[in-house]
Amino acid sequence: MAGGRGETLILQEKKSLNWGWPLAQLRKAIKNSIVILAMLVIWEAAPRAGLVNTTFLPPVTEVAAAWWQLLLSGDLAEHMGASLARSMGGFLLAILISIPLGLAIGWWKPVSEYLNPLLELMRNTAALAILPVFILLLGLGETSKVAIVLYACLFPLLLNTISGVKNVDPLLIKSARSMGLSPVSLFRKVIIPASLPTIFVGIRQAGASSILVLVAAEMVGATSGLGYLIQYSQFSFLIPQMYAGIITISVIGVILNFLLVNLEKRLTGWKQSYRE
Amino acid sequence: MTAKISIRHVQKSFRIRRSPGQHSEHQHALSDIHLEVRQGEFMVIVGPSGCGKSTLLDLLAGLTRPDSGQLLLDGKEIAGPDLDRGIVFQQYALFPWKTALANVEFGLEAKGISRRERRETARHYISLVGLSGFEHRYPYELSGGMKQRVAIARSLAYDPEVLLMDEPFAALDAQTRETLQSELLRIWEATGKTIIFITHGIDEAVYLGQRVAVMSSRPGRIKQIVDIPFQSRRNEEDLRSNPEFVRLRHEIWELLKDEVSRAQEQEKQKTLDSFGGKETLLKGGA
Numbered sequence: 001m002a003g004g005r006g007e008t009l010i011l012q013e014k015k016s017l018n019w020g021w022p023l024a025q026l027r028k029a030i031k032n033s034i035v036i037l038a039m040l041v042i043w044e045a046a047p048r049a050g051l052v053n054t055t056f057l058p059p060v061t062e063v064a065a066a067w068w069q070l071l072l073s074g075d076l077a078e079h080m081g082a083s084l085a086r087s088m089g090g091f092l093l094a095i096l097i098s099i100p101l102g103l104a105i106g107w108w109k110p111v112s113e114y115l116n117p118l119l120e121l122m123r124n125t126a127a128l129a130i131l132p133v134f135i136l137l138l139g140l141g142e143t144s145k146v147a148i149v150l151y152a153c154l155f156p157l158l159l160n161t162i163s164g165v166k167n168v169d170p171l172l173i174k175s176a177r178s179m180g181l182s183p184v185s186l187f188r189k190v191i192i193p194a195s196l197p198t199i200f201v202g203i204r205q206a207g208a209s210s211i212l213v214l215v216a217a218e219m220v221g222a223t224s225g226l227g228y229l230i231q232y233s234q235f236s237f238l239i240p241q242m243y244a245g246i247i248t249i250s251v252i253g254v255i256l257n258f259l260l261v262n263l264e265k266r267l268t269g270w271k272q273s274y275r276e
Numbered sequence: 277m278t279a280k281i282s283i284r285h286v287q288k289s290f291r292i293r294r295s296p297g298q299h300s301e302h303q304h305a306l307s308d309i310h311l312e313v314r315q316g317e318f319m320v321i322v323g324p325s326g327c328g329k330s331t332l333l334d335l336l337a338g339l340t341r342p343d344s345g346q347l348l349l350d351g352k353e354i355a356g357p358d359l360d361r362g363i364v365f366q367q368y369a370l371f372p373w374k375t376a377l378a379n380v381e382f383g384l385e386a387k388g389i390s391r392r393e394r395r396e397t398a399r400h401y402i403s404l405v406g407l408s409g410f411e412h413r414y415p416y417e418l419s420g421g422m423k424q425r426v427a428i429a430r431s432l433a434y435d436p437e438v439l440l441m442d443e444p445f446a447a448l449d450a451q452t453r454e455t456l457q458s459e460l461l462r463i464w465e466a467t468g469k470t471i472i473f474i475t476h477g478i479d480e481a482v483y484l485g486q487r488v489a490v491m492s493s494r495p496g497r498i499k500q501i502v503d504i505p506f507q508s509r510r511n512e513e514d515l516r517s518n519p520e521f522v523r524l525r526h527e528i529w530e531l532l533k534d535e536v537s538r539a540q541e542q543e544k545q546k547t548l549d550s551f552g553g554k555e556t557l558l559k560g561g562a
Contacts, residue, residue, distance in 0.1 A: 175369035178337045179383045179434070180358045189382075193373045270373040270414045 058240045066240035067247065075229070080248065082224040083214060086142065090149025091210040098154050098206075099199060102161025103192065112162050119162075123155035127213045131220060140221040145214065152213040153206035160202025164195030197271050200264045207260050211253050226252075279312040279348075280470045281336070281438060286310075286345035288331055289495075304495035305331045309345070311489055311498055313438075313472060318464055320473045322481040323491030324532065324539035329474045332496070333442045336472065337363050349437065359387055362431030366443040368423040370415040376426045377402060377411040383434035401429040404463060421452035428460070432467060441473045445480065457483055478532065482524050483515060490531045493539035500531055 043060040046052050070076040105112045131148055138144035168191055176190045218227025226249050233242035288306040305328040313319045323329050334340045335347055338357040347354045349361070362383070370379050380398040389397070402411055405425040415423055424444055431439055445453040457480060464471055475481055481488045485504050492499045504524060506515065515521055 169369075171365060171367055171369045172371060174339065175363065175365060176382075178339060178357045178361070178363045179386050180356070181386055185386070189385075190371070193371070196373070268373070270416065 055239065058243070062240045063243040063247065066238075067244035070229075070241060070244055076244075076248065079224055079226050079229045079245075080252070083211075083218065083226045084252070086145045086218075086225065087149050087210040087214040090146045090214070091153050091206060093146070094150050094153030094157055094206055094210075095203065097150075098157035098202070099161050102158045102199075102202075103165055103187075103195075105158075106162040106165025106195070107187065107191070109166070112166065116159075116162070119155060119159055123159060127152035127209070128216050131217055135221060145217050145222070145225075148217045149210050149214050152209045156205035156209065157199075157202040160205070161195065161199050164198030164202075165191055167198065168194040197264075197268045200260075200268060204257065204260050204264070207256050208253065211249065211256065215249055278315065280315045280317070280350065281311075281313040281472070282346070282348040282351075283309050283311040283332075283336075284346040284348070286332075286335065286342045286347060288328070288335065288340070288342050306335075306342075307495040307497055309496065309498055311501075313470060316468050316470055318461075318471045318473065318484060318486045319489065320475060320481040320485030320487070321489045321491060322475055322478060322528065322532065323496060324493050324536040325476055326539055326543060327491045327493050327535070328496030329476075329491060330442055333363070333440050333472070333474055336438075336440055337361055359383060359434045360437045362434065362436035362439050364424070364427050364431050364439065364441045364444045366446050368415070368420075368427045370423055370426055370430075372415050375412045375414055376407060376418065376422075376429075379415070379426055380430045380433045383430055387434050397433055398429075401433045402426075404432070404466070405429045406459065419452075420448050421456060424448065424456060425459075428463070432463070432469070436469070438470045438472065441471065443475055444473075446475070446477075453480075460484065478525055478528050479516065481528060482521055488528060490528060491535070493535045494542055499535070502528055502531075 040060050043057075045059075047054045047057050047059045067076070105115055127148055130151060131144075134144040134147050134151075138147055172190055172194060173186065176186050181189065214225070215227035215230070218225035219231045222228040226245050230242050230245040230249075233239070233245060286306055286309040287304070289302045289304045292303050309332060311319075311321075321329055321332065331340070335342055336354065338354045338361070354361075371382065374382065377395070377398050380401055381394045384394040384397055399408075399411065402408060405428055407422060407425050407429070410418065410422065415426070418426065428444070445456055448456065460471075461484065473484055475484075482504055488502045488504060490499045490502065491497065502524065506518075506520070
């Protein structure tokens, strides 16, 4: 009970730190958005003033209208659904495979020494360069798209998990061992929590690349998805619609990153240092 | 007199490789350590850096095994790490993802104690080390001295027979160190634990120890054991200016003086060997 109270006290403290200064908060909000707003204004003004060709860069309000149309017609939801299903599928699958595998590889140091060069090589092989191979092997359907996302997510996750496990402070291990912990509980109670921050770096990298790679993959051979929408709109000369697709992807990327950063803060809040 | 801990003719050496490509060689860390620690005693081991103090502590903790000789706790050979010995490290070794309270509970968890009892015991020890009100702070929110208090509470909480302390106050500032020294004496008197305390500070050794074992430079031996006959340290206002304190301090300083300069020579040689291997080889050839 008292524990709960203490925690809420600390939470309140943190909140008051963040929200106690509405003026500072406002200033921060302005700082964060002013450049984007300025860019939107330029985007609106430049085509209207005839500085750029309206056909290739329509004013932002026209793009917004096209986006609204896509939303109303249900096309946007359909393409977004297809894209998200693929990228989240590959991303989650990669988490399920990479984290346990990385924990195991990191724990057995000799194994990781042998495997690391290969993993480095594969990570630096651009996923898109392998896309033709995937299409060849798995066809043009969903499987090859999920597979390419899986491939792109696998290596950042794997490498970060391995390095997380390998770089656990040896003193913590020594301290836990001195308390007679069995190898299994040592792993569960020390190794995993200690490597969580590094694992999260991998999760964030993987989250970003899951979307980047997917969109490109959808441009090559697909009949749905945001990548397809962009490509198709360009072919059909529906330029505002094309920009609407691009913006949707950016926003999804930002939201995904925001969610992951928040999850990270929640899980590894103990790592917050005096930086803030 | 029954010994709580007996260290009998313990030897330990390591295989080290000075620089890549060279053959590894044996280096004696400890040679023929012989020491008995009584039940409830505060034993301080003082020695120059690199004399194998920490190796000795690892042996007592059961983290490594001696090459020869025996280490006994209550007459039974130390077979491995266990909760009958608690260790306090210089760098605290707190789990950064756990609050102070959860850190103290850690050892109790390993002992298989129920959650409620764990919480109660942990709170008791947190207040024993004077940290009530900081139970839910994470280590990054605590000062060095507070972290070390948590670490001491953690080691005491699972009620070990012996507390092993490896230069626990070396990383703290002078004032915090003095406070924690007298706090430690208070805790020792309150709990009656046997404490083996390793340090390179002579003042600290004389202030804390009932006996001070002076170690030689590498390979570490027990050079001499000095009795510190103060009855109650905590009643004395300023023990450090007591003439007897000064005399004992000087005695240990005399014992250590040559060892320290020898240890520094060794350190220099080691640095030369690992960074300027070629030069020393040439010199050796000539």
